[in-house]
Amino acid sequence: MTEALYPELPILLVDDEEAWLRSLALTLRGALGINNLIRCSESRKVMEILSEQDIGMVLLDLTMPYLSGEDLLQMIGQEYPEIPVIILSGLNQLETAVRCMQLGAVDYYVKTEEKERLIGGIQRAMAARSLRQENRRLKKQVLDGELEHPEIFATIHTTSRKMQSLFQYIEAVATSSEPILITGESGVGKELIAKAIHQLARPQAPWVAVNVAGLDDNHFSDTLFGHTRGAFTGADRERRGMIEEATGGTLFLDEIGDLSLVSQVKLLRLLQEGEYFHLGSDVPCKARASFVLATNVDLEALQNKGAFRRDLYYRLKAHHVHIPSLRERLEDLPVLLDAFFDEAARTLNKKKPAVPHGLAELLSTYAFPGNVRELRAMVFNALSLHKSHKLSFDYFKQAIGFGQTDAPPQPESTAPEEETGVAFPNRLPTLDELGELVVTEAMRRAKGNQTLAASFLGITRQGLSKRLKKLQVPEES
Numbered sequence: 038m039t040e041a042l043y044p045e046l047p048i049l050l051v052d053d054e055e056a057w058l059r060s061l062a063l064t065l066r067g068a069l070g071i072n073n074l075i076r077c078s079e080s081r082k083v084m085e086i087l088s089e090q091d092i093g094m095v096l097l098d099l100t101m102p103y104l105s106g107e108d109l110l111q112m113i114g115q116e117y118p119e120i121p122v123i124i125l126s127g128l129n130q131l132e133t134a135v136r137c138m139q140l141g142a143v144d145y146y147v148k149t150e151e152k153e154r155l156i157g158g159i160q161r162a163m164a165a166r167s168l169r170q171e172n173r174r175l176k177k178q179v180l181d182g183e184l185e186h187p188e189i190f191a192t193i194h195t196t197s198r199k200m201q202s203l204f205q206y207i208e209a210v211a212t213s214s215e216p217i218l219i220t221g222e223s224g225v226g227k228e229l230i231a232k233a234i235h236q237l238a239r240p241q242a243p244w245v246a247v248n249v250a251g252l253d254d255n256h257f258s259d260t261l262f263g264h265t266r267g268a269f270t271g272a273d274r275e276r277r278g279m280i281e282e283a284t285g286g287t288l289f290l291d292e293i294g295d296l297s298l299v300s301q302v303k304l305l306r307l308l309q310e311g312e313y314f315h316l317g318s319d320v321p322c323k324a325r326a327s328f329v330l331a332t333n334v335d336l337e338a339l340q341n342k343g344a345f346r347r348d349l350y351y352r353l354k355a356h357h358v359h360i361p362s363l364r365e366r367l368e369d370l371p372v373l374l375d376a377f378f379d380e381a382a383r384t385l386n387k388k389k390p391a392v393p394h395g396l397a398e399l400l401s402t403y404a405f406p407g408n409v410r411e412l413r414a415m416v417f418n419a420l421s422l423h424k425s426h427k428l429s430f431d432y433f434k435q436a437i438g439f440g441q442t443d444a445p446p447q448p449e450s451t452a453p454e455e456e457t458g459v460a461f462p463n464r465l466p467t468l469d470e471l472g473e474l475v476v477t478e479a480m481r482r483a484k485g486n487q488t489l490a491a492s493f494l495g496i497t498r499q500g501l502s503k504r505l506k507k508l509q510v511p512e513e514s
């Protein structure tokens with residue numbers, strides 16, 4: 038397998054000494070895993086290289102024949118202000134360093150003395166550049182209000198404004214070298230979103246998904262890092278870990294809220310240093326995969342209880358996608374119903390029934406603790422049981438416990454406060470007044486659908502129609 042290039046945009050090393058270029062390339066590879074480098078020992082070629090391809094960063098020597106580092110720094114600043122330039126000089130001279138910084142260099146290092154500092158400086162410059170890129174993309178998307186790759190999100194059915202904004206954010210951060218955290222209740226579509234991120238950033242590269250729930254620390258380490266032969270009893274051959282399998286692509290770690298504290302330390306080191314050890318080996322390996330992590334647990338609450346490391350939590354929060362529950366975007370019900378009826382009909386080899394009028398309104402009274410997954414299963418069940426020409430409400434009413442006193446409990450947040458109890462003003466309303474209130478409320482909840490409002494009230498549609506006429510409430514449908 039060919040090795041994936043890191044970072045995504047090459048770093049250009051410019052120095053007239055070939056030997057120094059070679060040694061710097063080796064240092065960067067060893068310390069940071071950087072293998073996407075262009076070496077240039079001819080100062081007059083630098084601008085040509087920059088005009089021919091996108092470059093992520095330039096490391097520039099100061100003293101060179103023909104064009105000096107300062108000349109080049111100025112030219113790069115004028116033509117490519119977005120490219121960070123780090124100066125590497127043989128001289129430890131304060132005035133030169135100050136001049137270079139004034140000309141726009143992001144840092145200045147003395148070649149032989151400051152390799153360690155240089156490595157940290159390059160890491161910071163790469164992170165700053167990628168943040169700037171993300172900010173630019175985000176700004177552009179907020180201004181345009183449009184997605185660059187709507188086709189990637191085509192299988193995620195939604196009309197919700199919140200979801201559209203999430204898609205824009207995802208487009209902006211998908212290629213980041215930082216890990217991306219996806220949170221949301223079970224069944225909201227976290228894995229779908231993780232796959233979209235993969236498709237946006239690295240569609241041709243491997244996608245590897247690991248559910249870490251229930252893995253003790255040994256299993257977690259063995260699964261992710263792999264082991265050497267003889268690492269433990271029974272390890273009679275070497276095994277590649279999932280990180281290696283995901284080289285160049287995406288490693289999706291699901292249910293990270295379930296990780297033990299010991300495994301969290303290892304995960305943090307992996308995300309922070311990009312390094313890990315095979316079980317049974319003390320030779321560090323570089324991870325060359327991008328990380329997308331998901332959980333349906335509230336990590337902040339877990340962190341407050343001491344069950345999730347604070348440093349890991351903050352590391353993950355940098356790029357955070359929170360998917361709202363289905364009950365927070367009930368406007369998605371009609372498109373989801375339509376898509377799932379379509380899918381179910383194809384899968385079950387049945388004719389797609391017309392979605393009964395008012396079904397979305399009926400379902401909007403339910404809390405959907407299992408979110409989109411639950412809705413999808415409901416549609417598949419309804420269609421597999423369905424025989425007559427017209428799909429009836431009955432199956433759905435039963436599934437959501439509609440009208441039953443032992444209906445499944447609904448999460449507290451589903452109903453606004455005023456809907457959770459009945460509060461009367463000091464004067465009790467008369468029965469007629471109460472009837473009017475209940476009918477009006479049923480019509481509101483059913484969004485004007487009389488069949489549905491009638492079923493909320495436990496009366497016939499004709500009965501409701503009569504009451505509406507008496508009350509002079511407009512009849513919408």
Ligand SMILES: Nc1ncnc2c1ncn2[C@@H]1O[C@H](COP(=O)(O)OP(=O)(O)OP(=O)(O)O)[C@@H](O)[C@H]1O
Pocket residue numbers: 192193194195221222223224225226227228229230291332333376409410413
């Ligand atoms: N917006 C959507 N459009 C179409 N299908 C969706 C949507 N959201 C979720 N689904 C479907 O719902 C099911 C659950 O989605 P997914 O597995 O991504 O959820 P999850 O949040 O990762 O769940 P869990 O936390 O249980 O792992 C899948 O069949 C998925 O295809």
